[in-house]
Amino acid sequence: MCGIAFVLSGGRIVIAPSATAAAASGTRFSEEGKGVTVAELEAALRRRGPDSLGNHRVRLCPDDTILGDAGCDGGDDVVGGVGAAELCFIGATLQLRGAEPVSQPLVAQSGSVLVYNGEIYGGIHIDIDGNDTQSLLSSLESCCCCDPHIVVRDEAYPCCESVGKSVPQILSTIKGPWALIYWQTDSKTLWFGRDAFGRRSLLVHWPTPDDSRFILSSVSPSPFSRNNSASEVNGLESGADPDFSDHTKVSYWEELPCGIYSVHLKDLGNNATCMKEGSVIKVMKHDWTDSSLHTLIRWERKSVVPIVDGLIPDQSSVDNGNHQLSPSFSNSREAEDKTSDWLEKRDQQSDFSSSPANCITQSAHRLLIALRESVMLRTNVNRLYQADLNKLADDELAPIAILFSGGLDSMILAALLDQCLDFKWTIDLLNVSFDGQLAPDRVSSLAGLKELQRISPLRRWRLVEIDTDLANLKGESEHVMSLIHPSNTYMDLNIGIALWLAAGGDGWVNRSTCNMQESHRYKYKSTSRVLLVGSGADEQCAGYGRHRTKYRLGGWVSLDEEMRLDVQRIWKRNMGRDDRCISDHGKEARFPFLDESVIKTLLEIPLWEIAKLDDPVGKGDKKILREVAKMLGLREAAFLPKRAIQFGSRIARESNRKNFGSNRAANQASAGSVEVHQHTR
Template sequence: MTGPNQVLTQLRVTHMLRDAGLHINQEFRAKTLFLSFEQCFVFILVTCFDLQTLLCHKMCGILCTLCRRDEFAEKAIYERLLPLVKNAIQRRGPDYCREECFEVNDWRVCMFASVLWLQGNEIAQQPKIDENRNILLWNGDIFGGLPVAEGMSDTLGLSEALEATGGSHEQILQVLSSIQGPWSFIYWCEDKKELWFGRDALGRHSLLWNTKSQNSLVVTSIGKRGYDLEEVPAIGLFVGNISDENFNLKLYPWHTTEIRAAVQTFHLEKILNLRISDDVKVVSNYCPSTLQVPAEYDNFIGLIKDYANQTKEFDVKTFYEVLLTEPKVKSRVERLIYELKLAVDVRCRFQPVKCKTCASSRIAQCEHSTVAVLFSGGLDSTLIAALACASVQQNRSIDLINVSFPYSQPTFSSKKKQPADPFINVGEKIIPEELLIKTDPNYETPDRKTGKASFAELSKIFPTTKLNFIEVNVTKDELIENRNKHIADLIYPLKSILDDSLGCALWFAARGKGIKHNSTGQIVSREYTSTANILLLGMGADELLGGYSKYRKDFGKKEDWLKIATLLAHDLAVIPYRNLGRDDRVVSDSGRQARYPFLSENFVQFIATVPAYLRTAPFGFLPLGVGEKLLLRLAAYSIGLQVSSTAPKRALQFGSKIAGLEGKSEQGHNVCPRLLLPE
């Protein structure tokens, strides 16, 4: 919600820049709406330069195979696998593909890449081979950290930086650890006959491998069911030397990796010829979460309890207003908005000037959507959408993609009263039903209702931004067909009920096919496919800010803040082991790139330093949708998002109603038979 301080800040900046001969337009005001005076100048320093010419980004599928030349049986297996994997990889990067094969001693190495052209005057071809015959396969974004010359692709910039190391392990580790942004890579160092590969410290991009044979190795972005592949654990960087008779692997762990737990989790002892470095660790771009607990009496906690004890009827708006009077909370709310705003901004700006549809045309630019948001109308997605409104050029639209599966409202007998949905009740109070867009009643899921309410609120707050509500309705038959054809292989090697529900829902969202509504409620197209190059996702918010119900349960009546701090530290530590690789594979299949603002290194670093009691308030006396992720809710409320700031957490599989569509009472951790190949 815009207050007098924001208005005064913009006036100060406006007058000073006008004195310097710079023109301030409406777009600048929208983009600096939530920033302090100092933050405005940081924003100016960043945006005075054309970020679209700084880095040439692309999304790739990468694959490397290593096989002894005399192992004909294993070679035959991989010769059957590779065409299937290559086809799937080319769906990720359909603009250019190439393979480079060579022999070293008794080994044959093949490196394949398929590139999706997302930016630059020309495609950055891969595999990238430098003058010394070093070969790079790169699937990532360099948003900062590693200097890259203006106009140069990040693939070329990284290749030059790695070449300059001369193969030094220490220097290669320094180069890779400096990168801010998601990535996975494979790198052949010709001089030392070494093969490097790995994922960023948060595991945001996919990489799979097979390490169960001494005679072969496969490392790939994507696999196929029926072949023995596993996720490459995002616990460090791997390097293997094949100048000797055997292929010996060494792991340099990230300094944030709990290596003992990782060894047990991933059964690293079973990987043949693997040695873990115990003297050198790779420095991650963020620190472990603080275990700081509040003092015996803390003003902020006192405010929460005093309000709850003194009021008969709990009013969320008044409660948030009271909490924002606490200076240490207000300052952290402002810092959170600032860090998240920069994360959203760079993820919106680092992409082509043209949408997917117009990319191959001769027009210089277009006004179609290049940014989409997976949009449930909940706290995380709505805050991202709001900040994207201040980052995207005003002549461009933003696609808010809302996915639902068939759902009919349950009927209740007169004796049994229908339970209330607190989020829907809040939404209806704030946004009258007549202002909500009209959608198919057969898909009126919880996420559809909240999505429409938050869409109406965003349209009101940002009247000059072109917002599109993309109503994605997925039939049961369509789900079954596409799971069998594509999605099950993308989810592989994961295979649980939860993986199935989340992976399928995310695939249909990323495909972006549905009914397009504009902010006035009109249906623009009934057969629309999103033109966006990137899809913004809210993953990471629950782990960083305490959004899960387990926090309230473990907090209990004892109010054990150390336990909550320990839980948050653990949840941050295991983010790399979660399912971001699956999500990357699923989203990339539609030729879009998944980007996670909450998992920006700078945002993670900031949140990790915030004490647990200032991130979440899992008090049992607070209503659901108030205490969880409290710091994030206060941030959303402070910029005017009243609907989503009071939204209880609702997981995608439940909000979209894919859970239970094909099987009732299924347990999320159980193996999903629908993901297995028929026998």
């Protein structure tokens, strides 16, 4: 996990979404930024990347010359030289992958600059113990340097065939979460963006009359999530691109929509839309060029409606490819064989015949293989990370932790992690409660721990009980408010606080519960730097109550449409917020259910095998994951109902009482959707 940022200032340059460039040309902007400073950005990013912090500055003159790096200052970001533009790159690193420490920003021999926050699990070759950022920079440096704003589509670049791929073509192939900012010096082009599902946060500040700078950042510094939630942007919203905004008042920060973007800064003087006011540079959004990625983004399922409504269709009515291993798994025989062998040891053999009764079992087996491979990719403890762990005492050796409610999703992740992780490591299970031992998630976590101990008695499982009282959280709540920004509802804040506290891992361990030799309860803070999170399971497997409502009112088609909407908006509703809250502790959130191969596998399975919402809660919702749980030997967890973290931890109840007087009053006010800064008791 890293924290990245970029500031473009000086030179009277205004960056605006393409549809708003004309409107921006008539807006008077200040020459100096009055908003966030580089020093404030660095302080916020350092919490995400505590191992190193660096910056690099490029000065670009109107005559197209580039001045040398002098380092970014921490003050008012004033740029020397009339008409010069300053490009300031900031990178803070949490070192988890690679054989040797690597500090960001990375600067190539050509002068190109890269700050990257992500992991690469496919699409670009990474050597064993290689570093993702270095490998990505090497691939990007081989790209063609055509002006990206003069071609209609990336494949039409005139020099791609003779020189190499375009930047969008390289980025479209990456499997895994990412956000990046890349300065391609030869073409004078700034590239930036985030992966198709928004699994890594990237915020954008579009220029305003008060602060004309263009800023990108993984997180908002605290002062600029408060008192900057509704800045007026004169003219910028008229006819705006709907991807960016549809309001006349916008936040200082916005979530950058998923995608690949570029800004071409060559010949600044010639590109001025309004010479008196300065150069208005438009942003270009590029198409994803990988066809398989397009399929996932569209989220189109092969089989939605059974031939006879309410009955599982004959096998011949199901797409012939639904029960074949996809090409991405055909090269993963080792993972498949290990899973099959393990299933036999669990006496969970199934007759994988083509009879209709076995369709769900076959599909669940396919999903189990995909999930296991996803967890394995995300839990490899490489040489550099192991070296850090070896400095710890034996009872602290827990490289990977799970945000653990004891529910279906976290239990599946725990069982799969047990298969993938060397037995010398302890697994930390992080559970947060705002009602002590009485919170539903605490009750289920204790039951879940016993079940994990039953299926894997040789593993050291450590349940970390993180207990707190909302009334005692003051400065912490304000800090989390800055992390969730630009999200600003009570529901966002409640979820954010619960995630932030759980990720911190600062709680208590009961030795007797965890089968340790002594029986007392002791204070413990988890040192795990990688956290597995179950995000994406409910969206893809019909786990929400609204899915049941949509199915009841509109049948299979309506259910499929609602699930597609959930997946396509997960970047804005969940992922950016959750990434910022978890990463604030210098820890990296990884989301196995949102792996590209897992998404692909689920889309190839008929919807009636994913969920059967005529059945009761705890049985028909997320039906396929319940089958996976049974295959893993998780008999009790397979029947647990869905419970959101804000309810399972009971923070929502405590928040309702504190801010609205009672649960009843909060329900009448629809408290979850109320904006925090607009509500006063």
